Amino acid sequence: xxxxxxxxxxELKSVNSLNHLSDLKVKYLGKKGIITSEMKSLSSLPVDExxxxxxxxxxxxxSIEAEIDRIESxxxxxxxKTQLLSESIDVTLPGKYTLFGTEHPINRxxxxxxxxxVKMGFSIEExxxxxxxxxxxxxxxxxxxxxxxxxxxxxxxxxxxxxxxxTSPVQVRGMEKRNPPVRFxxxxxxxxxxxxxxxxxxxxxxxxxxVDRHITFSNLKGILVAFLHQMFGAETPVRFRPxxxxxxxxSAEVDIGxxxxxxxxxxxxxxxxxxxxxGAGMVNPRxxxxxxxxxxxxxxxxxxxxxxxxxxxKYSIDDIRLFFENDIRFLRQF
Ligand code: PHE
Numbered sequence: 001x002x003x004x005x006x007x008x009x010x011e012l013k014s015v016n017s018l019n020h021l022s023d024l025k026v027k028y029l030g031k032k033g034i035i036t037s038e039m040k041s042l043s044s045l046p047v048d049e050x051x052x053x054x055x056x057x058x059x060x061x062x063s064i065e066a067e068i069d070r071i072e073s074x075x076x077x078x079x080x081k082t083q084l085l086s087e088s089i090d091v092t093l094p095g096k097y098t099l100f101g102t103e104h105p106i107n108r109x110x111x112x113x114x115x116x117x118v119k120m121g122f123s124i125e126e127x128x129x130x131x132x133x134x135x136x137x138x139x140x141x142x143x144x145x146x147x148x149x150x151x152x153x154x155x156x157x158x159x160x161x162x163x164x165x166x167t168s169p170v171q172v173r174g175m176e177k178r179n180p181p182v183r184f185x186x187x188x189x190x191x192x193x194x195x196x197x198x199x200x201x202x203x204x205x206x207x208x209x210x211v212d213r214h215i216t217f218s219n220l221k222g223i224l225v226a227f228l229h230q231m232f233g234a235e236t237p238v239r240f241r242p243x244x245x246x247x248x249x250x251s252a253e254v255d256i257g258x259x260x261x262x263x264x265x266x267x268x269x270x271x272x273x274x275x276x277x278x279g280a281g282m283v284n285p286r287x288x289x290x291x292x293x294x295x296x297x298x299x300x301x302x303x304x305x306x307x308x309x310x311x312x313x314k315y316s317i318d319d320i321r322l323f324f325e326n327d328i329r330f331l332r333q334f
Contacts, residue, residue, distance in 0.1 A: 125186045
């Protein structure tokens with residue numbers, strides 16, 4: 001009996017897993033286990049020896065069971081601890097985070113421009129970027145073979161199709177769709193074969209058009225001055241210079257007092273004290289004829305501006321290409 005006990009304890013010492021322990025349990029307490037067969041062999045003993053021997057086996061069985069239970073809970077505890085340890089979270093580690101984008105400075109400037117005109121009652125009109133020669137030039141009074149067509153470094157898609165060189169074709173499309181009064185702006189991408197510090201082959205313009213009875217140059221001036229004051233500050237000086245566009249007559253180039261040197265002359269305004277901001281004019285009656293508006297009854301004005309140019313001035317950016325390089329260090333500043 002003592003030898004069974006000794007060998008059990010000896011084996012128990014080397015147990016280091018629950019599996020191993022359950023093997024040991026089977027070996028001693030199982031149906032064919034050592035203790036069980038010891039019990040069975042009681043019947044072969046003389047009757048008077050049975051109670052004493054039976055008690056010994058029972059005691060041994062009880063203590064083996066108790067030992068196994070004890071080791072089992074010890075092993076379970078240890079397993080739980082290692083599991084918890086392996087699953088523990090180091091709250092001092094930096095978290096996983098998502099990089100949030102910011103609005104592109106061009107989109108931001110574009111929405112600022114659009115918002116100002118929407119508040120003044122202009123709606124928004126769109127047109128195709130791949131445009132017919134008819135809308136980009138002809139209906140805007142650029143005669144065929146007129147040198148003004150070369151003025152705009154056009155990308156030709158085919159003989160009569162171009163990438164629109166300005167947003168002015170949307171004027172014509174917008175007027176074809178409805179009768180006066182009309183008052184809309186047309187923001188969008190335009191294309192010219194040109195590339196340097198201040199020009200990219202793709203850039204953005206916002207066109208504006210207002211047609212009604214009794215529209216005069218003063219209305220044009222009033223709208224544009226109100227816009228420029230909201231965009232660049234109420235104190236900004238504005239001036240209109242005579243200019244030429246085939247689709248407006250008279251035409252003007254609109255300047256603001258240089259926002260960098262306040263007019264005293266600097267590198268950005270090339271010493272002039274003025275910055276050219278947009279082109280504008282009274283809609284040429286020839287254009288009205290193309291869209292079948294009555295030129296005796298209606299007058300109107302139109303204007304167009306480059307979004308990149310305005311963003312460059314607003315944010316003091318001296319190279320237009322920065323807008324298109326997508327350098328995150330540049331874009332994060334906005
Ligand atoms: N479309 C002209 C340009 O791209 C700008 C403009 C628009 C001028 C409307 C007058 C009226 O240069």
